[in-house]
Every structure is written in C-alpha cells, then in structure tokens.
Amino acid sequence: MDDVDRRILAELQRDGRRTLTDLAESVGVSASPCHRRLRALERDGVIIGYRALLDPTALGFTFEAVVFVSMRHGDTDTVAAFEAALGEVPEVRDAHRLFGDPDYVLNVVARDLAAFTQLYDEQLAALPGVDRLRSTPVMRTVVADRPLPPFVGL
Template identity: 65%
Template sequence: MDDVDRRILAELQQDGRLSITELAERVRLSVSPCHRRLRALERSGAISGYRAHLNAGALGLTFDALVFVTMRDSTRDTIAEFEQSVSTVPAIIQAQRLFGDPDYLLRVVARDLPAFEALYDQELSALPGVQRLSSTLVMKNVVQDRPLPLDPLR
C-alpha cells in the first residue's frame, strides 16, 4: 500500500458515495488507474464494504447503553453459542470480546428506557452462557465513527 492508496482510502472514509471520476480527481489520478487501485483495495479486504451512517436519534433510538457481560465459563462451545446468539439481536450494534473481566462489551440502542428494560430482561439475560450483566448509560458520544488513522500504516 502506497501513499496513493492511502489517499484513496482517506477520501472514501470521508465520502463513500464519491463517483470514480470524483475520486480520481481528488487523488490526482486518471479514472482507469484509480479504478484499478480501488478494485485492488476491495479485493485485498482493505475496503470491506460501503454503507450509510444513520443518525440513531433522528430515527427514534435515543437510548444508548453499554452492557458488560461476564460468562459462566469460557468453553469453545459456550463462546461460539453466545457469539452466534449476539449476532442475531438487532439492538446490539457492537459486540467486543475482551481480555480479562468482563468477557464482553455490548453497545445496545433502544427507543427508550422501557424498551431497553424489555430487551435486557427478555433477550440479553437469556443469552447462552451469561453469568452476569452490568450496564451503564451513554451520556454523550464524544468520538463516534471516526475514520481510521491511515498515517500509521507507513
């Protein structure tokens, strides 16, 4: 990956809807070489997809919580079953396995407190292998959906 590839990635992180012509202009390439580089970045996995960033608040999802999960045990089957189950709950918008205690961090969105309470009681507490759940509310997102830092790749 060279500087031109990093410029392509930086531009697409800022605006994934750029046409290939606009992208080529911004990175100072002609359209064909820019298109070849873009396809190579996609094939390599450096670009894993394109999507729109939605505003949760504007869509009525104003309740944002972090849920810490401690597992009963950490057998391969329990972990696999838990992770598969987590991936089926739409309100869980981020799930991370952690070193140490707790075992997982889930970011959950809901319409309001009653909706979160129902989700917590009916779905989160029923996830396989869960020993304990602990949650905290997000007061404010200070940094969110920040583009990846591409300079350290040099």
Template identity: 65%
Template structure:
C-alpha cells in the first residue's frame, strides 16, 4: 500500500459512487493506472465492498443503546451458539467480542425505549450462555464512520 493507494481509499471513503474517471482526476492519476490500482485494492480485500449509509431515523429507529454482555463460560460451543443466535437479531447493528469483562459490546437500534426494553428482556437476555447484561443509552454521535487511512 503506497501513498497513491491511500489517496484512492481516502477519496472512495468520502464518496463511494465516484466513477473511475472522477476518482482518477481527484487523485491526479490517469484513468488506466487508477483503474488497475482500484481493481487490485478490491482483489486484495483492502476494499471490502460498497454500500449506502442509511440514517437510522429515516427507518424509524430513533433509539440507540450500547449493550455489554458477559457469558457464563467461554468455551467454544457456548461462544459459537451465542454468536450464531446474536447474528439473527436484526436490531443489533454491530457486535464486537472483547478481551476481559464484559465479553461482548453490541450497538443496538430500536424505534423507542419500549421496543428496546422488549428486545432486551425477550431476546438479548435469552441468548445462549448469557450471564449478565448491562446497557447504556446513546445520547449523541460525536464521531461517525471516520474514514481510515
């Protein structure tokens, strides 16, 4: 990864809908070499995909919480069962497995507090292996989707 590849990545993170011609102009490279570099970044997995960033409020999701989960035990089967069940919960926007306690951090979006409470009690608390749940409410996003590179 050289400085030109980083420029390409920076521009695409600002606007993933750029044409190769527009991208080449922004990074001051001719179209063919820019296209080759772009294909190589995609092939290598440096660019994992392209997507639209959707405002949760536009979908009626006005409530966001961070949920911390500790498991009873962390053997392979418990972790696999928990992660498989967690992946099926659509309100979970992100989930990270952590070192130490707690074991997981979830970012969850729901319509409102009542919907969150139902999700918390009926789905999250009943996931396989859950020992303890704690949560905190998101007041405001300060840094969102900061570009890498």
C-alpha cells in the first residue's frame, strides 16, 4: 500500500459516493489506475463495504442505551451461542467483547423506553449464557462513525 492507496481510502471515508472520476482527480491519478487500485483494495479486504449512514431519530429510534453483559461461563460453546444469537437482534448496533467484566458492551436502539424495556426483558436477558445485564441510557452522541485515523505506517 502506497501513498495513493492511502489517499484513496481517506477520500472514500469522507465520501463513499464519489464518482471514480472525482476520486481519481482528488488523489492525483487518472481514472483507470484509480479503478484498478480501488478494486485491489476491495479484493484484499481493506475496503469491506459501502453503506449509507442513517439518522436513527429521523427513523423513529428515539431511545439509545449502552448495555453491559456479564456471562455465566466463558467457554467456547457459550460464547459462540451468545454471539450467534446476538447477531439476530437487529436493535443491537454494535457489540464488543471485552477483557474482564463485563464480558460485552452493546449499543442498542429502540423506538422508546417501553420498546427498550421489552427488548431488554424478552430478548437480551434471554440470550444464551447471560448472567447479568446492566444498562444506561445514552444522553447524547458526541462522536459517531468517525473515519479511521491517518494510517501512514501501512
């Protein structure tokens, strides 16, 4: 990966809908080599996808919470079952496995407090291996979907 590839990645993180011509111009190469580099970055798994960023509130998801999950057991089967089941809960926007306690931290959205309470009681608490859940509502999102920092050393 060279400086041109890094510039391509930085530009795409700012605006993934740019045309190939605009992208090529902004990184200082012609369209054909830019296209080849872009395809190579996708093929090599550096670029893993493209998506639109949506405003949850505009779509009716007015409640957000951070949920901390402590597991009863940390064996491979329990972790695999929990993570597979968690993947089926669409309200979970992010899930991270942690070292120590809690074992997981989740970012969850819901239409309102009542919907979150139902999700918490009926789905999250029933996930395989869950010992304890703790949650706190999000007051305000300060940083979200930030691009990766400069990756000069690659």
